[in-house]
Amino acid sequence: xxxxxxxxxxxxxxxxxxxxxxxxxxxxxxxxxxxxxxxxxxxxxxxxxxxxxxxxxxxxxxxxxxxxxxxxxxxxxxxxxxxxxxxxxxxxxxxxxxxxxxxxxxxxxxxxxxxxxxxxxxxxxxxxxxxxxxxxxxxxxxxxxxxxxxxxxxxxxxxxxxxxxxxxxxxxxxxxxxxxxxxxxxxxxxxxxxxxxxxxxxxxxxxxxxxxxxxxxxxxxxxxxxxxxxxxxxxxxxxxxxxxxxxxxxxxxxxxxxxxxxxxxxxxxxxxxxxxxxxxxxxxxxxxxxxxxxxxxxxxxxxxxxxxxxxxxxxxxxxxxxxxxxxxxxxxxxxxxxxxxxxxxxxxxxxxxxxxxx
Amino acid sequence: xxxxxxxxxxxxxxxxxxxxxxxxxxxxxxxxxxxxxxxxxxxxxxxxxxxxxxxxxxxxxxxxxxxxxxxxxxxxxxxxxxxxxxxxxxxxxxxxxxxxxxxxxxxxxxxxxxxxxxxxxxxxxxxxxxxxxxxxxxxxxxxxxxxxxxxxxxxxxxxxxxxxxxxxxxxxxxxxxxxxxxxxxxxxxxxxxxxxxxxxxxxxxxxxxxxxxxxxxxxxxxxxxxxxxxxxxxxxxxxxxxxxxxxxxxxxxxxxxxxxxxxxxxxxxxxxxxxxxxxxxxxxxxxxxxxxxxxxxxxxxxxxxxxxxxxxxxxxxxxxxxxxxxxxxxxxxxxxxxx
Numbered sequence: 001x002x003x004x005x006x007x008x009x010x011x012x013x014x015x016x017x018x019x020x021x022x023x024x025x026x027x028x029x030x031x032x033x034x035x036x037x038x039x040x041x042x043x044x045x046x047x048x049x050x051x052x053x054x055x056x057x058x059x060x061x062x063x064x065x066x067x068x069x070x071x072x073x074x075x076x077x078x079x080x081x082x083x084x085x086x087x088x089x090x091x092x093x094x095x096x097x098x099x100x101x102x103x104x105x106x107x108x109x110x111x112x113x114x115x116x117x118x119x120x121x122x123x124x125x126x127x128x129x130x131x132x133x134x135x136x137x138x139x140x141x142x143x144x145x146x147x148x149x150x151x152x153x154x155x156x157x158x159x160x161x162x163x164x165x166x167x168x169x170x171x172x173x174x175x176x177x178x179x180x181x182x183x184x185x186x187x188x189x190x191x192x193x194x195x196x197x198x199x200x201x202x203x204x205x206x207x208x209x210x211x212x213x214x215x216x217x218x219x220x221x222x223x224x225x226x227x228x229x230x231x232x233x234x235x236x237x238x239x240x241x242x243x244x245x246x247x248x249x250x251x252x253x254x255x256x257x258x259x260x261x262x263x264x265x266x267x268x269x270x271x272x273x274x275x276x277x278x279x280x281x282x283x284x285x286x287x288x289x290x291x292x293x294x295x296x297x298x299x300x301x302x303x304x305x306x307x308x309x310x311x312x313x314x315x316x317x318x319x320x321x322x323x324x325x326x327x328x329x330x331x332x333x334x335x336x337x338x339x340x341x342x343x344x345x346x347x348x349x350x351x352x353x354x355x356x357x358x
Numbered sequence: 359x360x361x362x363x364x365x366x367x368x369x370x371x372x373x374x375x376x377x378x379x380x381x382x383x384x385x386x387x388x389x390x391x392x393x394x395x396x397x398x399x400x401x402x403x404x405x406x407x408x409x410x411x412x413x414x415x416x417x418x419x420x421x422x423x424x425x426x427x428x429x430x431x432x433x434x435x436x437x438x439x440x441x442x443x444x445x446x447x448x449x450x451x452x453x454x455x456x457x458x459x460x461x462x463x464x465x466x467x468x469x470x471x472x473x474x475x476x477x478x479x480x481x482x483x484x485x486x487x488x489x490x491x492x493x494x495x496x497x498x499x500x501x502x503x504x505x506x507x508x509x510x511x512x513x514x515x516x517x518x519x520x521x522x523x524x525x526x527x528x529x530x531x532x533x534x535x536x537x538x539x540x541x542x543x544x545x546x547x548x549x550x551x552x553x554x555x556x557x558x559x560x561x562x563x564x565x566x567x568x569x570x571x572x573x574x575x576x577x578x579x580x581x582x583x584x585x586x587x588x589x590x591x592x593x594x595x596x597x598x599x600x601x602x603x604x605x606x607x608x609x610x611x612x613x614x615x616x617x618x619x620x621x622x623x624x625x626x627x628x629x630x631x632x633x634x635x636x637x638x639x640x641x642x643x644x645x646x647x648x649x650x651x652x653x654x655x656x657x658x659x660x661x662x663x664x665x666x667x668x669x670x671x672x673x674x675x676x677x678x679x680x681x682x683x684x685x686x687x688x689x690x691x692x693x694x695x696x697x
Contacts, residue, residue, distance in 0.1 A: 064631070065587070069583045073580040112389065113393050131591075163424065164463075175424075175429075183389035183391060184389065188456070269576065273604065275627060279422055279573070280574065281574070282573050283571075284491040321584040327588050330567045333569040334569075340590070
């Protein structure tokens, strides 16, 4: 508003010849360059580069069902990368995100099986537990003022131990019992782990959820008051508090959002594989964080988008599966993965540098 | 500020949820099929209890947490300990250096015997020598078949991974496989690599290797799918751990492939899948037996001076094949988590 008022005297002056007369210092740069300067465009081009590369290097990738498979892998990473990215924009990160997925799946599986309940009961309690873990992380962080690295590392270790110990205590084994034949399983599977056909290609439902969540996150981030709060607490917590942003609420809710993501992916794992091994999930947190960072979210907070991590996750899925589709020597698998990801991030960086250079 | 009320609400929320869950349960939200109620309880294998003096045995493995395989090893060890009046001290660490520290810890506790896995024999060499110097008998189990004698261990219980792989390869010939992919769920693991090498040795068709991220099932699934798409002539998927076999079956479906699935190691879901014909066969190294015999071997040595394997030969616990013809006999024990 105030900007418009300041600009008013300019309107009253006689119209200048030519549509965009300026003094040269504030010249509007071409639309393409302005677009390229956006962080998600860099990662988009990186993802496109990787995709084009594999379309040439790996013939099977050209098949529709292969693309569906790559999108599936990307979606399972991407659904978690979204809340992780929002949290990162809010200035924090969560090392417990990987094992939290498994914790949620274990909760749902054990509760339903041991008490012989409809699996929906397990699903609902697992949601409460996941949100609770997120709330604990956030509450601990706000209360103690410790860095999120320490708080969530603690939660990571606690969850890892609890996952194993409680599963062993309850089931007598380190994996849960199959719940595939229980009431409610088919409904839950339809929501969390089904697939549908598009032009003869089987597409997993997680891909749809991923895009829906991404759209939702983008809307929240750009169009709501809460979105502003997220950017504000990530930029400068104290100034944010000074202008009336509820910092505590924002931080805790962001961690709970990660809890929600962990619940969702955990339910996908459970309903697509019927059982869960309690040792899984370790190391996944870094992949989520990587997808968010590749997607243009700053590790220091205050900047980023929800669409960037979508391309970040896609890039990760594309590279991981592309290497296999290309049939390269599997001994080099992880090395290829690292090199391709670094390469893609460098393209991303180069695009942004070029676009913002004067 | 209303900060505290926010927090109080959140702290209470999980309890409310649990209470609601309990209430709904009473309201009849139970499952009509499956679940614990459908499972029958069975007595554990038990052979009375020895009246020999109480002794302490340490079992130190390279287990990564939460793996079904190691859980079965531990159950075997616990069963033998209960029978032999042994106090079992179990510890594990996948990092070889840390595992050596755990063995040192057992020596410091002055245990009466140590059973150890030799996934990385060189890292354990010194500490095993220390145990022997302290007069503590040490036996090996599971991995280290080629090194146990050099390290001066008393006995060894396990499966030769190469021999198991070779047996697997022969079985693949029998069932008429042409092109098999061997799925390694932990890149760089010596035992897993030996299994694939063994398969390659005897299998007359083509053997390919595929590395997957074993801690993330969705990624295992999509990577196997990708491989099946990349080479549509693959007719057998070989997984190296029981939990990965059912996932491979899903991948085969996703890829629209005709490939069959066979696996190393066994668990309770797998026996059901073999029975249903989803999985062709499993080669079982009988981890329960490894844990059981290692503890029992130490007990026999202490109380009767016996050497299992005569002190010269390893005691082999595998490879035992489980397929549709004998799965029924095994499934009862697999359901209890002991096979």
